[in-house]
Amino acid sequence: MKPPVGPVDGTPAVSVCLHVLKKRADFVRASSARRQGTPGIHLQARKRPEGEAEGIRVGYTCSKKVGNAVARNRAKRRLREVSRAVLPEMGLDGWDYVLVGRKDVTATLPFDTLIADLRRALKKVHA
Template sequence: MTDANSAPKMAVMKTRPEFLRTASARRQTAPAFLLQARDRKDGDPKIQVGFTASKKTGNSVVRSRAKRRLREAARAVLLPKGQPGWDYVLVARPGATVTRLFTDLLADLETALAKVHEARK
């Protein structure tokens, strides 16, 4: 059992510059989304996460559903397995984010996260 104070906090990105800084860093594709990640190197242990779905994803109802699914996946995977001090952006893919089984979506996020954090050669 972990102490609630030792677990990293998760904050949601809201400003365009935050998204742009993360977009220029590491990327990992997955069947249902694109994961962008960067180490902030600012000493703040919180995990920042952003969600985006372009109009290519579908109408507003479909985009909202895609972002809700990505938010829930981030809550389930990024909090326990994300690195403190990192920013993550999950970009929805047209069709795939909404139609993929949620268990597969979680597995995709775990795999993408592991690949982003594996040692660079």
């Protein structure tokens, strides 16, 4: 099976690979760096020191305040899709991003609004 191609020049549709944060220490370091809240998403971001890792790394978290397991998983699935749509174009190489789900909002807000929230938060964090 062929990989998906772009509309014009035949380049791969997904050119930036997002690496997922898995270690608690990475989440803690991101939480003590820059933060930006929006109605649908809370973004935590930090620029990594030289030589630590390459590429864009992203993590997702939802506390029990978001709801039961079904609500938390739905919110995290939506956060993953939003990050796949926005971070390849607006994320910076050498940065860690943590997307935090919001209670009663992340799982129910329209998808276009979540994308706009993440774009706004990234502009503020990188300014």
